[in-house]
Amino acid sequence: MKPVGIGIIGCGNISAAYLKAARSFPILDIRALSDARPEAAEARAAEFGGVARSVAEILADPEIEIVLNLTIPAAHVDVGLQIIEAGKHAYSEKPLGIDYRDARRLSDAAAAKGLRLGSAPDTFLGGAHQAARAFVDAGHLGQPIGGTAFFMCPGHERWHPDPGFYYKRGGGPMLDMGPYYITDLVNLLGPVARVAGLSPEPRRARTIASEPKKGETIEVEVPTHVAGAIQFANGAVVTMAMSFDVAAHRHLPLEIYGTEGSLVVPDPNYFGGEVSFRAKGDTDWSPVEVTLPYADGNHRSLGLADMAAAIRADRPHRASGELALHVLEVMEAFGRSSETGRFVEIETAPGRPAPLSADAPLDRL
Structure with a gap:
């Protein structure tokens, strides 16, 4: 499969785990990194490859198809909306957002443009x-x-x-x-x-x-x-x-x-x-017995690699925005239930993601 160009916004603590794991997935072509602190992006680029660039440059680059959003949780929706508005697929670190209604806007925006939305965690x-x-x-x-x-x-x-x-x-x-x-x-x-x-x-x-x-x-x-x-x-x-x-x-x-x-x-x-x-x-x-792949280390780019492969194969990806939105609604419901003293009914109902074992390991793509 032709590799998928990846841009990264956010070069904080978790970015090292993503960049290290991404080396195992040839489907991922890390092209550019950006951070509010340019020196952080430059350090990660020097350590793992890629080029430190501005957010605007990443969003304007036609060779970048997916933007990985590793900003702080409070910025996930706003940055995600910028990514979608620029015509890129978006993959976010967890949670998808800190407010279900805001995250719903992001999900709806991606759907309206025919773009993919993905989100950690991918450990499942x-x-x-x-x-x-x-x-x-x-x-x-x-x-x-x-x-x-x-x-x-x-x-x-x-x-x-x-x-x-x-x-x-x-x-x-x-x-x-x-x-x-x-x-x-x-x-x-x-x-x-x-x-x-x-x-x-x-x-x-x-x-x-x-x-x-x-x-x-x-x-x-x-x-x-x-x-x-x-x-x-x-x-x-x-x-x-x-x-x-x-x-x-x-x-x-x-x-x-x-x-x-x-x-x-x-x-x-x-x-x-x-x-x-x-x-x-x-x-x-x-x-x-555990014989399936990805049980032997920290593969914290697996969901991103699956999404990239899904784009090339024209199939659903597993760590989807639909799944992440459901999880966010469930998490928010704990607080609502505590405040009201009542059960909270969940509106979203995604299907279970397909088993990964149905596909060839993504590190061979």
């Missing part, structure tokens, strides 16, 4: 999660009944060099980590039908423990512990908790329960990990 395409998906699809669980999904830690101010945005509008554990968990659950179980959520009053100040801002105080604007339940269209109910307020816990990241047994799915922030199953009546867990 990793070999371990695709193996879990194949196991569920084969019927080994029986009828899905429910599950659990937990991400809980003391907070990102322990390690991130500039953690303030995690505690401002658009941050918090649900918008930061929820996309990984909810996206993988939709991959496994299908779309969400309704949500019930609760959240206690957060601590209003956090102290940074990492350099270079160690000792500085962050004013907290968002919930930092969110819990509740998701009911899927197939009837399964998953208990969920996302927190920056938990010192330690013993919950596994993802478990799926069915009438015939229980499945442990690895951390959806990663592409690999151990998948295990315990059938009804068994006394121990058995490993589920």
